[in-house]
Amino acid sequence: MDTALRPASGGDLTYRDATPADVDALVALIESAYRGDASRAGWTTEADLLEGQRTDPQGVAAVIESTTSRLLAVERDGELVACCQLEHRDDHAYFGMFAVSPALQGAGLGKEIIAEAERTAHATWGVPEMHMTVISAREDLIAWYERRGYRRTGKMTPFPYGDERFGIPQRDDLQFELLVKELVGPRP
Numbered sequence: 001m002d003t004a005l006r007p008a009s010g011g012d013l014t015y016r017d018a019t020p021a022d023v024d025a026l027v028a029l030i031e032s033a034y035r036g037d038a039s040r041a042g043w044t045t046e047a048d049l050l051e052g053q054r055t056d057p058q059g060v061a062a063v064i065e066s067t068t069s070r071l072l073a074v075e076r077d078g079e080l081v082a083c084c085q086l087e088h089r090d091d092h093a094y095f096g097m098f099a100v101s102p103a104l105q106g107a108g109l110g111k112e113i114i115a116e117a118e119r120t121a122h123a124t125w126g127v128p129e130m131h132m133t134v135i136s137a138r139e140d141l142i143a144w145y146e147r148r149g150y151r152r153t154g155k156m157t158p159f160p161y162g163d164e165r166f167g168i169p170q171r172d173d174l175q176f177e178l179l180v181k182e183l184v185g186p187r188p
Helices: 020-034 057-065 109-125 139-147
Strands: 014-017 069-076 079-089 092-100 129-135 151-158 175-182
Touching (some): 020 057, 020 069, 020 092, 069 109, 079 109, 129 139
Antiparallel strands (some): 014 069, 079 092, 151 175
Protein backbone atom coordinates (compact mmCIF):
# COMPACT_ATOMS: atom_id res chain seq x y z
CA MET A 1 0.00 0.00 0.00
CA ASP A 2 1.21 3.46 -0.86
CA THR A 3 2.10 5.26 2.34
CA ALA A 4 2.91 8.58 0.72
CA LEU A 5 0.88 11.61 1.66
CA ARG A 6 -2.22 11.83 -0.51
CA PRO A 7 -3.99 15.18 -0.73
CA ALA A 8 -7.73 15.09 -0.20
CA SER A 9 -10.03 16.37 -2.91
CA GLY A 10 -9.94 19.89 -1.55
CA GLY A 11 -6.19 19.78 -0.93
CA ASP A 12 -6.82 20.83 2.68
CA LEU A 13 -6.11 17.46 4.31
CA THR A 14 -3.46 14.85 3.67
CA TYR A 15 -3.74 11.15 4.46
CA ARG A 16 -0.93 8.74 5.19
CA ASP A 17 -0.45 5.41 6.88
CA ALA A 18 0.49 5.91 10.52
CA THR A 19 3.91 4.70 11.66
CA PRO A 20 5.20 3.57 15.06
CA ALA A 21 6.58 7.09 15.55
CA ASP A 22 2.96 8.37 15.52
CA VAL A 23 1.68 6.19 18.38
CA ASP A 24 1.88 8.74 21.22
CA ALA A 25 0.32 11.54 19.15
CA LEU A 26 -2.47 9.20 17.97
CA VAL A 27 -3.27 8.05 21.50
CA ALA A 28 -3.43 11.68 22.66
CA LEU A 29 -5.73 12.59 19.73
CA ILE A 30 -8.09 9.65 20.34
CA GLU A 31 -8.24 10.30 24.08
CA SER A 32 -8.92 14.02 23.51
CA ALA A 33 -11.85 13.24 21.20
CA TYR A 34 -13.61 10.82 23.55
CA ARG A 35 -12.53 11.07 27.17
CA GLY A 36 -12.17 13.66 29.88
CA ASP A 37 -12.95 17.35 29.94
CA ALA A 38 -10.96 18.06 26.76
CA SER A 39 -13.40 15.88 24.81
CA ARG A 40 -16.31 18.10 25.83
CA ALA A 41 -15.07 20.76 23.40
CA GLY A 42 -16.35 18.52 20.60
CA TRP A 43 -19.57 16.60 20.17
CA THR A 44 -18.13 13.06 20.01
CA THR A 45 -17.34 12.86 23.71
CA GLU A 46 -18.16 9.68 25.60
CA ALA A 47 -17.21 11.28 28.93
CA ASP A 48 -20.73 10.85 30.34
CA LEU A 49 -20.78 7.14 29.43
CA LEU A 50 -17.21 6.06 30.12
CA GLU A 51 -14.28 7.17 32.21
CA GLY A 52 -10.70 6.00 31.94
CA GLN A 53 -8.91 5.37 28.69
CA ARG A 54 -10.31 4.92 25.19
CA THR A 55 -7.16 3.26 23.86
CA ASP A 56 -3.54 2.75 24.76
CA PRO A 57 -0.18 2.74 22.98
CA GLN A 58 -0.21 -1.05 22.66
CA GLY A 59 -3.63 -1.06 20.98
CA VAL A 60 -2.68 1.68 18.52
CA ALA A 61 0.66 0.02 17.74
CA ALA A 62 -1.11 -3.29 17.11
CA VAL A 63 -3.32 -1.67 14.46
CA ILE A 64 -0.31 -0.01 12.81
CA GLU A 65 1.64 -3.27 12.74
CA SER A 66 -1.22 -5.52 11.57
CA THR A 67 -1.04 -6.86 8.02
CA THR A 68 -4.84 -6.64 7.69
CA SER A 69 -5.28 -3.10 9.03
CA ARG A 70 -4.34 0.44 8.18
CA LEU A 71 -4.41 3.36 10.55
CA LEU A 72 -4.81 6.51 8.49
CA ALA A 73 -3.23 9.62 9.97
CA VAL A 74 -4.93 12.76 8.71
CA GLU A 75 -2.96 15.99 8.72
CA ARG A 76 -3.62 19.62 7.98
CA ASP A 77 -0.56 21.81 7.45
CA GLY A 78 1.62 19.05 8.91
CA GLU A 79 -0.41 18.77 12.13
CA LEU A 80 -2.23 15.56 13.08
CA VAL A 81 -5.95 16.43 13.21
CA ALA A 82 -7.71 13.07 12.79
CA CYS A 83 -7.28 9.35 12.33
CA CYS A 84 -9.23 6.22 11.50
CA GLN A 85 -8.66 2.50 11.37
CA LEU A 86 -9.50 0.39 8.34
CA GLU A 87 -9.36 -3.38 8.71
CA HIS A 88 -9.94 -6.01 6.05
CA ARG A 89 -12.29 -8.65 7.45
CA ASP A 90 -13.28 -11.34 4.96
CA ASP A 91 -15.93 -9.78 2.69
CA HIS A 92 -16.00 -6.30 4.25
CA ALA A 93 -13.86 -3.58 5.78
CA TYR A 94 -14.18 -2.50 9.40
CA PHE A 95 -14.03 1.21 10.26
CA GLY A 96 -12.91 2.15 13.76
CA MET A 97 -10.66 4.25 15.97
CA PHE A 98 -12.13 7.35 14.28
CA ALA A 99 -11.12 10.56 15.98
CA VAL A 100 -11.18 14.22 14.95
CA SER A 101 -9.58 16.88 17.12
CA PRO A 102 -12.36 18.33 19.33
CA ALA A 103 -11.43 21.89 18.29
CA LEU A 104 -12.16 20.97 14.65
CA GLN A 105 -15.35 18.96 15.11
CA GLY A 106 -18.47 20.28 13.45
CA ALA A 107 -16.59 21.82 10.50
CA GLY A 108 -17.18 19.00 8.01
CA LEU A 109 -13.85 17.21 8.43
CA GLY A 110 -15.48 14.00 9.65
CA LYS A 111 -17.66 13.76 6.57
CA GLU A 112 -14.64 14.27 4.30
CA ILE A 113 -12.49 11.77 6.21
CA ILE A 114 -15.08 8.99 6.28
CA ALA A 115 -15.62 9.39 2.52
CA GLU A 116 -11.86 9.03 1.98
CA ALA A 117 -11.79 5.99 4.29
CA GLU A 118 -14.58 4.35 2.29
CA ARG A 119 -12.81 5.08 -0.99
CA THR A 120 -9.53 3.73 0.39
CA ALA A 121 -11.08 0.51 1.74
CA HIS A 122 -12.90 -0.14 -1.52
CA ALA A 123 -9.83 0.61 -3.65
CA THR A 124 -7.44 -1.36 -1.43
CA TRP A 125 -9.46 -4.50 -0.76
CA GLY A 126 -12.34 -4.36 -3.27
CA VAL A 127 -14.84 -4.95 -0.47
CA PRO A 128 -18.52 -4.21 -1.07
CA GLU A 129 -19.32 -3.07 2.50
CA MET A 130 -17.98 -1.06 5.39
CA HIS A 131 -18.91 -2.16 8.92
CA MET A 132 -18.53 -0.36 12.22
CA THR A 133 -19.79 -0.72 15.76
CA VAL A 134 -21.10 2.20 17.80
CA ILE A 135 -22.27 2.32 21.40
CA SER A 136 -26.04 2.09 20.98
CA ALA A 137 -26.64 4.85 23.54
CA ARG A 138 -24.85 7.29 21.20
CA GLU A 139 -28.00 8.23 19.26
CA ASP A 140 -26.51 11.51 18.00
CA LEU A 141 -23.46 9.73 16.61
CA ILE A 142 -25.54 6.96 15.05
CA ALA A 143 -27.75 9.60 13.40
CA TRP A 144 -24.61 11.26 11.99
CA TYR A 145 -23.51 7.95 10.46
CA GLU A 146 -27.01 7.35 9.10
CA ARG A 147 -26.78 10.69 7.28
CA ARG A 148 -23.58 9.33 5.69
CA GLY A 149 -25.44 6.26 4.37
CA TYR A 150 -24.87 3.76 7.18
CA ARG A 151 -27.82 1.66 8.29
CA ARG A 152 -28.57 0.24 11.68
CA THR A 153 -28.70 -3.54 11.72
CA GLY A 154 -30.08 -4.12 15.21
CA LYS A 155 -27.23 -6.59 15.78
CA MET A 156 -25.79 -5.94 19.21
CA THR A 157 -22.65 -7.12 20.93
CA PRO A 158 -21.96 -6.64 24.62
CA PHE A 159 -19.67 -3.94 25.94
CA PRO A 160 -16.52 -5.51 27.48
CA TYR A 161 -17.39 -4.72 31.10
CA GLY A 162 -14.46 -5.37 33.40
CA ASP A 163 -11.82 -4.72 30.73
CA GLU A 164 -10.53 -1.25 31.59
CA ARG A 165 -8.61 -1.07 28.28
CA PHE A 166 -11.95 0.10 26.84
CA GLY A 167 -12.88 2.47 29.65
CA ILE A 168 -14.78 2.37 32.90
CA PRO A 169 -18.52 2.29 32.19
CA GLN A 170 -20.74 4.78 34.01
CA ARG A 171 -23.89 2.82 33.06
CA ASP A 172 -24.82 -0.84 33.07
CA ASP A 173 -26.67 -0.86 29.73
CA LEU A 174 -23.86 -0.27 27.24
CA GLN A 175 -23.64 -2.36 24.09
CA PHE A 176 -22.41 -1.97 20.53
CA GLU A 177 -24.65 -1.86 17.47
CA LEU A 178 -23.39 -2.91 14.07
CA LEU A 179 -23.79 -0.28 11.33
CA VAL A 180 -23.25 -1.20 7.67
CA LYS A 181 -22.85 0.75 4.45
CA GLU A 182 -22.63 -0.58 0.92
CA LEU A 183 -19.64 0.82 -0.92
CA VAL A 184 -20.50 1.67 -4.50
CA GLY A 185 -18.35 2.08 -7.54
CA PRO A 186 -16.32 -0.22 -9.71
CA ARG A 187 -14.07 -2.70 -7.98
CA PRO A 188 -10.38 -1.97 -8.42
